[in-house]
Each structure stands twice: as C-alpha cells, then as structure tokens.
Amino acid sequence: MTVSDDDVIGDVYAGCFRRLVVQLYAVTGDLGEAQEAVQEAFTRALAAPRRFAGLDNPEAWLRRVAVNVARSRHRRRRVLDALLRRIGPPPVVADTAPEHLALLAALRRLPEGQRHALALHYLVDLPVEEVAQTLAVSVGTVKSRLSRGRQALALLLTPADNADAATPYGRVDVRS
C-alpha cells in the first residue's frame, strides 16, 4: 500500500498541530500569533506536498518554519508600530493563572535569543539539540543562552526586597 503526499500531511496535521501551537505559544507568548505561524507553516507544506512528504523529520521542519514566520511577523510589526507610534493589541493568552501571566511578562523582558531558547527547552521540553536546530544556532549557543536566560529570568521573577515572599503575580519556580 502506498501513502500519498496528502495522507502524509493529513497525518502530521492531526498528530502535531496542537503540539506545535503550544511550542510556538511558548516562543511568542501570544496564542493568536502561534496559531497563525503554525497554520502558515502547514500552508507552505501544502504548497509543496511532495517535498514535504520526503522530509526526514517533518515536525522539526514545520517548527522551524513556524518560528521563522513568528519572528519575521514580530519584527515587522514592531517596526511598523514604532513608525506609526502605536501600541499593538494585547497578546492572546491561553491561561489566565497569575503565575502564567507573570512568567510570560518576565519572558517578554528577555532578549529574543534567550527567550526563545528558554521557551523551547524549559516550557515545552525540547532537547537542547532540537532547540539548536529550530533556532538555527549551535548547541553551545543554546546552552549559553539557557544559562544566561535562566539567571535573568530568576531575577525578574524574584521581588527585589524579599526573595522569599510570594510575588504579586504568584510564585514561579525555575528549575535547572
């Protein structure tokens, strides 16, 4: 029995779509942006189904495309927002728990490289090697970003006057 290119995409879509959106949500902190980016990745796959069906790891390809789409959209929007002197709409969040909101707020204050590495490794459990592949950087770079990002995040999530007290947003643990 042969499997058509369309069947391959259908199977990947059924099995990976939600997982990819969760991963992109971790990266962007915006559920709308995450869904847009993943849908765009699948649309590109559908535009060249034979090439997609021949990939060794289609999910990794989709993740990388989606991350690139999200980055590109974010940068363009930021430039345009600055040019038009406007504040964009607030991000769509998937969870309104205080510690979730606090975590996203803290992540947004980190440099992009650190934020993406932390999100993919700590939030959605991707191995360092896959994070490196997704972000198109070396494993060493990812480890470095994780180390610096973890320290920065810990500082951001800890109140300056009392490190042991609960934050106004709730307590967030960072484990390594």
Place this chain on the structure above:
Amino acid sequence: MSDREFSGFDVETVKDNVSQPPLDDLRAAAHFRRRRRKGGVALAVVAVLAGVAFAPIDRSPDPLEFAGPDPTGSASQRRASELVVLSDKAAVAVEVAEEGCRISFAATIDAGRSWSDWQAARHSGTCTMSTNAESLGATDVRYSVLSEQSYLVRFDDELVLSTDAGRTWHDANSTGTAVTAFPKKARPVPCQQGCGAINQPLAVDPTSGRVFRLTGQPPSPYPPYNIYESPDGALWITYWPGEYGRPSVLARSVDRGATWQTSQAPEGTTSIGVAAVSGQEAYLLTEPLPADPNGPRATAPSRLLRTINGGQSWTDVGTDLPTTDGVRPFTIGADGSLMVLHTDATPAFVMISRDGGRHFTKAREYGDGRADANPGRAWLYGRDDQSVGGADHVQLTTDGSSWTRFPLPH
C-alpha cells in the same frame, strides 16, 4: 513531571485552548497561493499554452441551465478565499474549495454587514482535483466576478456564466450580447493578474446583469492579462505576449471598445500591470525577464513606464520600486497616488507613490499575506478569528492613507 518545567506553564491548559481549523481550509489557501504565484511567475510561458485555447462567448444559440448538486449554504458558516470589491458598498466574496473544483460566490451591497447565501458554480463536466504541487492532471478552473450578480467560471474549456448571483448557470458561449461598442450604461469589467476566466473585454449592465462582448477584431489574438478603465472611461489592456521573451501588446480604446490603438511594451520586460489616469495618461509596471524562464529571477530593477499621449510613446519614470517574482496588484488611487501591493510577504503590504512613481514608500502592512486591487481601490486581507482558516475581513483604501474595515462572510 519533567525537571525542566516552569510551574507557570501548563502544556495541557494551553493545548485545551488551541483551535485546530480543518486542513481543507489550509489546503484552499495553499491552492489559491499556488495559482496566484503561477500566474505571476510563469506569465509568459503559460501564455503560449493558454493563449490559443479560448473561445468566443457567444457561439451557441441555445441556453442550457445545468442541473446537479447545489452546494449552497449560509455565508456565515464558510470563509472566503477572495474578495472582489466593486464599489464602496458592493462586493462579491469567492470561496475556492475542494482543491479548486468548487467555486462559490456570496454578495453584499451594504459593505459586508449582510451577505447573500453562497451559490456554487454548476457545470456539466467533471472536475479533477490536483494531487500534486504542480497541479498537473487537474482541471484548469478559473473564475471572474463581472458584477454584483454576474459571475463567469471556466472548467477547462467549459465556460459557465450566471447573471442572477449564482442561482442559475448557463453555457457562457450562448450567453452575452455582441455589440460594436459597450453601451454607456454598461460597466467594463476590470481584471488583473491574468484575468481569470475572462478571455476578451466584457461589460455588464449593473441593473440586469446582462453581459456584453465586442464584435470587432481584437487588438491581439491572445487573452488579456490586465484590463483597466480610467475615470474618464478609456479602456487600457495588456495582452498575454503569446511567446516567451516577447513584450506585451498594449491596447487603448477611448470609444468604449469600438476602435483600439495598440503599442508594445519595451523588449526584455514582462508587463505586470497597467493603471490609467485618463485616455491620455497611463502607467505600465514591468519586471525584467530572467535569462532562463526556469532559472533564477532577474536582478534588474522593476521599470515603471508612463505615457501622456495615449500610449504612442512611453518613458521610464526611474522608479525605486524593487523587483519581485511575485504577483503585484497595481492601481491608481482616488487622489492620483500609485499603489503597488506586495503579496509575497506575510503580512502583505502596500507601496505608495505620490510623485508619479519615482519614489515608493510602504503605506501599510497588514494581515495574512494577501492583497488585491481594482481601479481606484486596494485591499489587504486579515483574520481576527484564528479558529478557522481564511480571512474574515479586509482593510480597504482608495488613497493609501485612510482605511475602512470591510467584513467578509464570517
């Protein structure tokens, strides 16, 4: 639990909030994009194949109303693939489904506040869906919105027309009135980027939906690629060149199609769009031809040409518009500004020139990477609701400065 987890991020909670649209929605978007891209990149090559395969619209005397499945439905349940804006209030949404085999239409006359039900084009033959990226072996389906109530769809060589907003469909070869010049009350149909199902200039009576075609000798044996009516009623057309590497033929009529003056685009260019200020003044947007039609795109810049003598001579305005291998809708706004839409990027964006095309600046970027234009208007597609594929509104402008939100069937 993983020892790498943050306690503020629960994967299952996030996953529960993810909406997964049907894959068919994305398939339709991919299909639409492929067709648009093919139309832009392979203009000259496809012209050779397509140019000889069209037939006059008024061949058979017996109208035929097709029976068959009637896949209509409430417009609010489905998403449009494309919008054709006809006026400030009137527009027709087109839904492309089943890999391009089902083309449905819904119309509005109140700026999108309410929509008619979807009406699908019906024809007597079969339609084969494409099963590969190149669409090889698939039925060649093209469509054109002629007016609020007149739609034309081609399934390979079978051309069907509806003049009652899609409720009934007829063999287009038997429908339409042959005239030596379009009547004053009839509205010429503009088109861009290959003109869809249109293979000759057409006009429509907006009241009755009646379609007119011209009886005279056409300026070119090939189908039109762009048709643009200037505000003073002159018609400007670029035709498929017919052979790779040949420049396009341009034609202009100031008497509603009774007579035509022709000229030629410069050698070594592909004509992307024509937009006209009047019967005397028009702009022709061209891209350089690559040395090899299947090779990398040419790196020479785009060229924007202008005529002020009805197309007798064209001068290069020296535009700073970068070249692209994508499709570029092109129009002139109500205030005289030139608007070129870029659809290769996400989001799509509008480049605007207010100095006759020498300098273009980005006026606005928006939405999901798609954009369209017709004479005097441009629009960018956007989506607020992520749970379903496809756009749910457009942002519409007539000058690149002020924008109006126009909801799609949603």
